[in-house]
Amino acid sequence: MDLVDQKLVHRAKRGEESAFAELVDKYKDRIFAYLYRMVGNREDALDLAQETFLRVYSNLHNFKLGKPFRPWLYRIASNLAIDHLRKRRQVLSLDAPVSDDKLLRFELPDKSLGPAEQHEQAELRAYLAQAIADLPPNYRSVILLRHGHDLSYQEISKILQVPVSTVKTRLFRAREALRLKLNKERDLWGAGGE
Amino acid sequence: MNCREARRLLHHSLDDGINLTQAEQLKRHLENCQACRQVEASLKEITQLVGEFAVVAAPSNFTQGCMQQLPRVRLRPRKRQAWLRAISAAMLFLLIASPIYVWWTLTSPQLVTDVPQAIVQEGNRFVVPAGQVVRGNLTVYKGILVIHGEVQGTIQTVDAKVELGPHGKHLGVTREIEASVQAKLALALAELWEKLTRFRVGGD
Numbered sequence: 001m002d003l004v005d006q007k008l009v010h011r012a013k014r015g016e017e018s019a020f021a022e023l024v025d026k027y028k029d030r031i032f033a034y035l036y037r038m039v040g041n042r043e044d045a046l047d048l049a050q051e052t053f054l055r056v057y058s059n060l061h062n063f064k065l066g067k068p069f070r071p072w073l074y075r076i077a078s079n080l081a082i083d084h085l086r087k088r089r090q091v092l093s094l095d096a097p098v099s100d101d102k103l104l105r106f107e108l109p110d111k112s113l114g115p116a117e118q119h120e121q122a123e124l125r126a127y128l129a130q131a132i133a134d135l136p137p138n139y140r141s142v143i144l145l146r147h148g149h150d151l152s153y154q155e156i157s158k159i160l161q162v163p164v165s166t167v168k169t170r171l172f173r174a175r176e177a178l179r180l181k182l183n184k185e186r187d188l189w190g191a192g193g194e
Numbered sequence: 195m196n197c198r199e200a201r202r203l204l205h206h207s208l209d210d211g212i213n214l215t216q217a218e219q220l221k222r223h224l225e226n227c228q229a230c231r232q233v234e235a236s237l238k239e240i241t242q243l244v245g246e247f248a249v250v251a252a253p254s255n256f257t258q259g260c261m262q263q264l265p266r267v268r269l270r271p272r273k274r275q276a277w278l279r280a281i282s283a284a285m286l287f288l289l290i291a292s293p294i295y296v297w298w299t300l301t302s303p304q305l306v307t308d309v310p311q312a313i314v315q316e317g318n319r320f321v322v323p324a325g326q327v328v329r330g331n332l333t334v335y336k337g338i339l340v341i342h343g344e345v346q347g348t349i350q351t352v353d354a355k356v357e358l359g360p361h362g363k364h365l366g367v368t369r370e371i372e373a374s375v376q377a378k379l380a381l382a383l384a385e386l387w388e389k390l391t392r393f394r395v396g397g398d
């Protein structure tokens with residue numbers, strides 16, 4: 001339990017806007033990063049991040065002090081992201097049948113920068129980013145929450161409203177999928193004779 | 195331990211952890227298995243990189259932008275909200291109810307008195323029971339006043355009758371009022387006023 005969060009929430013509930021600003025400051029980069037990885041572009045991620053904090057604010061009176069704040073925050077962000085992806089898929093499917101995994105495209109790093117090793121590391125990151133984007137949203141959120149945001153099985157189960165066993169299964173499959181994909185990429189590089 | 199089991203443990207060690215015996219067995223397997231060592235390395239790499247993805251700097255004016263949007267959503271502590279809801283519900287009730295109330299008082303038998311507890315209502319009959327003494331005035335509307343006890347003040351009747359029981363007494367005068375609209379309205383207001391003031395006393 002994060003006591004700093006509890007104090008800030010307590011003050012914000014009493015109407016102290018400066019306390020709420022501190023909460024936003026504390027979590028904005030993480031929430032933005034999570035939403036960016038979930039929806040795949042900065043503009044949408046920024047809008048959703050702002051909407052997340054506004055919803056937190058307007059629902060502060062429903063938040064019981066003594067409950068952990070972080071999972072609640074991520075739950076609001078996750079719901080907004082999933083909703084957004086669902087709506088976007090509907091809009092796109094009107095024009096052309098685009099599969100969900102083709103929607104997220106992360107830019108590859110600029111190859112002109114840095115020495116070879118940094119370059120290889122950057123390329124690996126880019127491939128992993130793309131591999132994560134290619135996962136179905138349900139799997140993407142689980143792996144991001146667990147290894148990016150350090151939330152426990154139980155917390156993720158509450159955030160996504162699924163049983164702990166489902167969280168475990170998805171996590172296992174997501175990691176295996178990423179691992180196999182990266183291995184495949186590496187083999188391709190090797191065959192390319194780099 | 196086979197590779198399948200080893201890989202299961204590798205995943206578990208990333209989450210809820212594994213016990214010492216399992217860790218020892220896994221270690222021994224990894225020493226002898228190149229393929230599983232590679233899996234271990236890949237998983238470490240993946241979790242580490244996902245960790246690095248977790249922070250992306252939001253624009254520097256992000257917090258300010260959020261705070262400017264706050265008036266749009268307005269913080270409302272639950273207590274005050276409940277209190278406001280109760281007040282507005284009460285006002286709405288009064289608005290809807292007052293014409294109904296006046297209409298109701300105009301169409302049903304009424305009795306206005308300073309001492310309502312001394313009188314018993316049975317349908318359209320208002321009964322002053324035997325032994326009961328009413329010192330003040332009474333107004334009866336659309337009903338029958340039955341006196342078994344004693345009434346000392348004036349009795350006004352509007353579309354109403356007075357019946358004296360065998361032992362009943364009325365020491366004052368009886369005045370009959372024509373059932374004009376004004377008389378009915380005055381009666382309704384008097385009744386309402388009586389109810390409100392009684393309510394206020396009861397509420398304190």
Ligand SMILES: [Zn+2]
Pocket residue numbers: 196197198200223227229230
């Ligand atoms: Zn093995």
